[in-house]
Amino acid sequence: xxxxxxxxxxxxxxxxxxxxxxEPIGSxxxxxxxxxxxxxxxIRNEMSDLEELGFIIQPHTSSGRVPSDRGYRLYVDRLLHxxxxxxxxTDFLRNTVAENINHIEYLMRQTAKALSVLxxxxxxxxxxxxxxxxxKHVQVIPFDETSVIIxxxxxxxxxxxxxxxxxxAPDFDILNQISNIVNQTLREFSLEQIIxxxxxxxxxxxxYGKLIDDVFISVIKTVRDEREMRVYTSGVNNILDFPxxxxxxKAKNVFKIxxxxxxxxxxxxxxxxxxxxxxDIKILIGNENSFEQLKDCSIIKTDYKYGDNSYGSIGxxxxxxxxxxxxIPVLNSIVNNINDVIKALSDGKG
Amino acid sequence: xxxxxxxxxxxxxxxxxxxxxxEPIGSxxxxxxxxxxxxxxxIRNEMSDLEELGFIIQPHTSSGRVPSDRGYRLYVDRLLHxxxxxxxxTDFLRNTVAENINHIEYLMRQTAKALSVLxxxxxxxxxxxxxxxxxKHVQVIPFDETSVIIxxxxxxxxxxxxxxxxxxAPDFDILNQISNIVNQTLREFSLEQIIxxxxxxxxxxxxYGKLIDDVFISVIKTVRDEREMRVYTSGVNNILDFPxxxxxxKAKNVFKIxxxxxxxxxxxxxxxxxxxxxxDIKILIGNENSFEQLKDCSIIKTDYKYGDNSYGSIGxxxxxxxxxxxxIPVLNSIVNNINDVIKALSDGKG
DNA sequence: TGTTAGCACTCATCAATAACGAGTGCTAAC
DNA sequence: GTTAGCACTCGTTATTGATGAGTGCTAACA
Numbered sequence: 171x172x173x174x175x176x177x178x179x180x181x182x183x184x185x186x187x188x189x190x191x192x193e194p195i196g197s198x199x200x201x202x203x204x205x206x207x208x209x210x211x212x213i214r215n216e217m218s219d220l221e222e223l224g225f226i227i228q229p230h231t232s233s234g235r236v237p238s239d240r241g242y243r244l245y246v247d248r249l250l251h252x253x254x255x256x257x258x259x260t261d262f263l264r265n266t267v268a269e270n271i272n273h274i275e276y277l278m279r280q281t282a283k284a285l286s287v288l289x290x291x292x293x294x295x296x297x298x299x300x301x302x303x304x305x306k307h308v309q310v311i312p313f314d315e316t317s318v319i320i321x322x323x324x325x326x327x328x329x330x331x332x333x334x335x336x337x338x339a340p341d342f343d344i345l346n347q348i349s350n351i352v353n354q355t356l357r358e359f360s361l362e363q364i365i366x367x368x369x370x371x372x373x374x375x376x377x378y379g380k381l382i383d384d385v386f387i388s389v390i391k392t393v394r395d396e397r398e399m400r401v402y403t404s405g406v407n408n409i410l411d412f413p414x415x416x417x418x419x420k421a422k423n424v425f426k427i428x429x430x431x432x433x434x435x436x437x438x439x440x441x442x443x444x445x446x447x448x449x450d451i452k453i454l455i456g457n458e459n460s461f462e463q464l465k466d467c468s469i470i471k472t473d474y475k476y477g478d479n480s481y482g483s484i485g486x487x488x489x490x491x492x493x494x495x496x497x498i499p500v501l502n503s504i505v506n507n508i509n510d511v512i513k514a515l516s517d518g519k520g
Numbered sequence: 521x522x523x524x525x526x527x528x529x530x531x532x533x534x535x536x537x538x539x540x541x542x543e544p545i546g547s548x549x550x551x552x553x554x555x556x557x558x559x560x561x562x563i564r565n566e567m568s569d570l571e572e573l574g575f576i577i578q579p580h581t582s583s584g585r586v587p588s589d590r591g592y593r594l595y596v597d598r599l600l601h602x603x604x605x606x607x608x609x610t611d612f613l614r615n616t617v618a619e620n621i622n623h624i625e626y627l628m629r630q631t632a633k634a635l636s637v638l639x640x641x642x643x644x645x646x647x648x649x650x651x652x653x654x655x656k657h658v659q660v661i662p663f664d665e666t667s668v669i670i671x672x673x674x675x676x677x678x679x680x681x682x683x684x685x686x687x688x689a690p691d692f693d694i695l696n697q698i699s700n701i702v703n704q705t706l707r708e709f710s711l712e713q714i715i716x717x718x719x720x721x722x723x724x725x726x727x728y729g730k731l732i733d734d735v736f737i738s739v740i741k742t743v744r745d746e747r748e749m750r751v752y753t754s755g756v757n758n759i760l761d762f763p764x765x766x767x768x769x770k771a772k773n774v775f776k777i778x779x780x781x782x783x784x785x786x787x788x789x790x791x792x793x794x795x796x797x798x799x800d801i802k803i804l805i806g807n808e809n810s811f812e813q814l815k816d817c818s819i820i821k822t823d824y825k826y827g828d829n830s831y832g833s834i835g836x837x838x839x840x841x842x843x844x845x846x847x848i849p850v851l852n853s854i855v856n857n858i859n860d861v862i863k864a865l866s867d868g869k870g
Numbered sequence: 871t872g873t874t875a876g877c878a879c880t881c882a883t884c885a886a887t888a889a890c891g892a893g894t895g896c897t898a899a900c
Numbered sequence: 901g902t903t904a905g906c907a908c909t910c911g912t913t914a915t916t917g918a919t920g921a922g923t924g925c926t927a928a929c930a
Contacts, residue, residue: 196922211874214923232880232922272683311659311671319679321661321671329669331679333622407775410768418760418768425757546893561903564894582893582909 171219178249179206180216181225185237185245189491192413194234239456239490242468246453246494253496255503259288263500267507274298274328274476278402281484281504286405289497291488292424294434297400298476300326303393308352310345310385318345320385322392326477330396332388336381348378352385365390401434412489414466423463428487437461438471438483450505451498456490468492472501474508521569528599529556530566531575535587535595539841542763544584589806592818592840596803602849609638610853617857624648624678624826628752631834631854636755639847641838642774644784647750648826650676653743658702660695660735668695670735672742676827680746682738686731698728702735715740751784762839764816773813778837787811788821788833800855801848806840818842822851824858 183204187195197217201210217235220226225241228234237245255263266284270277278295285293307323318339321331340348351373359369364386367374373382406428415421427433436442442459444452454469464487471485484505486497533554537545547567551560567585570576575591578584587595605613616634620627628645635643657673668689671681690698701723709719714736717724723732756778765771777783786792792809794802804819814837821835834855836847 309661
């Protein structure tokens with residue numbers, strides 16, 4: 171049996187209708203709504219073929235047809251006509267990026283939010299995870315009589331600070347000397363040598379040995395934290411708006427998995443089986459993803475580059491019948507914005 | 521009609537049963553389950569009185585009774601027997617506080633999480649909002665060839681940093697001089713004078729005028745950000761576990777209100793009408809709160825002190841029939857931990 | 871040979887009906 | 901004042917039947 175032009179037209183009609191209505195669709199409806207120039211009886215025959223080919227499914231005898239994952243896959247790979255973004259949408263996405271580009275955490279949060287607002291699906295954004303975080307600079311500065319601030323600058327453009335307690339805070343010059351010692355040591359020794367205190371054993375018995383030790387401990391903690399991956403979600407509750415999740419238990423399953431950070435990271439990970447077919451946008455349809463709880467969902471994701479060798483992911487999760495033609499351009503637009511701005515920044519720098 | 525001892529016993533039985541089962545409860549059930557030494561017929565008469573007094577409600581003729589908001593109020597004010605926390609719970613709460621006390625943001629997040637895990641209700645934690653944020657110290661430190669880091673230390677123990685772009689980053693000594701100028705200016709002038717640039721007009725034409733201007737702009741932005749209130753929630757999805765929210769639209773209403781930061785702040789605000797009756801724990805039962813969407817919820821909250829004149833709130837939101845006897849000790853325990861540790865810290869300092 | 875009208879058949883959905891039972895209020899006896 | 905007994909109420913659940921959307925098959929048509 172051949173998947174001819176007419177069958178494809180019918181399949182497209184079924185999928186478009188189902189994306190809009192979430193109701194099984196029958197031959198008569200297609201004949202009336204879509205001007206294909208053939209009768210419902212003919213459509214019926216073609217639909218029977220499409221079912222045999224695995225592109226549509228009949229939930230029960232005497233009901234209309236529903237697209238199968240395989241049907242969506244064909245649709246996404248070959249039939250998609252992207253919707254052009256409105257000027258408003260384009261501006262909104264550009265501003266979201268422009269206003270937050272200097273603060274990666276805000277950027278992630280706002281990106282997640284912008285996408286969920288524009289698409290009405292759930293969105294997940296993961297922080298760019300560097301292969302290896304290196305410390306560029308440490309500065310110890312005064313806080314009050316009994317505490318000092320440690321500012322740690324890392325090579326992934328991240329800056330973190332900790333406050334630590336001391337017996338009596340040394341003055342500014344001493345803190346500067348301590349900063350110099352710390353930076354010098356960080357340049358000359360490996361992180362392992364610092365963790366074992368071997369790298370700065372000589373200083374431990376100096377008048378400020380305790381403080382130096384505390385600073386190193388704090389620095390190591392900061393690097394460890396930095397290696398931890400952060401993930402943000404937005405619009406998860408949108409799930410409840412879709413009839414496929416009107417069964418509260420189904421919705422709960424999705425909520426539960428989107429609540430766990432580790433799960434989110436796995437979901438966005440390329441090992442989840444994403445097929446890249448639309449430039450850098452990767453799509454998993456329904457059962458194609460490896461999470462039982464998300465078998466009625468599709469995941470659309472892409473990666474963005476932040477700093478050297480550091481990639482983050484942006485994903486959109488919705489019901490399998492999500493509006494691919496609308497979501498993909500939105501996702502594409504924001505990730506292009508992010509990449510452009512970051513590129514401009516680093517070009518200006520180099 | 522008098523609310524005698526026996527009526528109260530029956531009311532207590534009804535409320536305890538309803539908290540456990542969420543089902544209307546009838547006279548026969550009470551007679552069988554609770555050993556009150558009277559027959560179901562007598563209980564029936566008393567229940568009729570309790571209804572007339574407004575403490576219980578009959579959803580429809582021939583159904584059992586359900587506590588009214590007024591009934592819960594009596595229960596909370598007079599009948600509550602607090603559950604003692606297990607050693608495990610106590611330890612868990614203590615560790616949550618101890619491990620995060622140096623980082624207010626983590627502390628809030630982890631407190632919210634710990635409470636939602638322990639109670640299975642939704643929790644809201646708001647950041648201590650200072651009346652007025654003052655800048656204690658600013659330090660400009662090097663980042664790379666074309667950017668510098670500005671570290672801003674505020675008097676509410678908060679430290680924030682920004683990275684700003686410069687033409688060519690000055691060396692460390694120059695940055696130190698700039699830091700000194702900035703700190704000096706901040707001590708001598710008001711924030712308004714700095715915003716209008718009047719305070720540092722003399723420096724604007726110096727070789728590093730542009731950088732100094734950028735630093736002040738960044739500092740002001742940081743203070744503004746700091747005045748913004750932050751709120752964290754956890755376990756909001758627990759709402760779906762309660763039969764009173766098995767109607768998805770009801771659940772959505774709650775989700776929607778708990779999604780908006782401004783709403784959360786209003787909910788926790790004392791102007792919401794909280795009655796303080798259990799030490800520092802304040803409770804709003806059902807309709808007592810001013811949010812239509814939360815009319816089937818109770819809110820239990822308390823405040824904690826962080827730094828000078830700076831208070832944050834911790835709240836637990838659940839169905840009206842929430843387990844008050846369990847939740848209140850948990851909330852009490854964690855807020856005491858927080859206050860104790862903070863007090864110890866500031867005592868040690870002073 | 872492909873297309874279509876016609877028709878019998880399927881089956882989810884919805885409304886009406888009936889049976890059930892938890893719970894009540896009232897009455898009369900203790 | 902308490903309680904056994906009983907008629908009554910009414911939400912819940914199961915049953916039945918009608919409805920209609922949709923199908924597959926057949927036979928006639930172009």
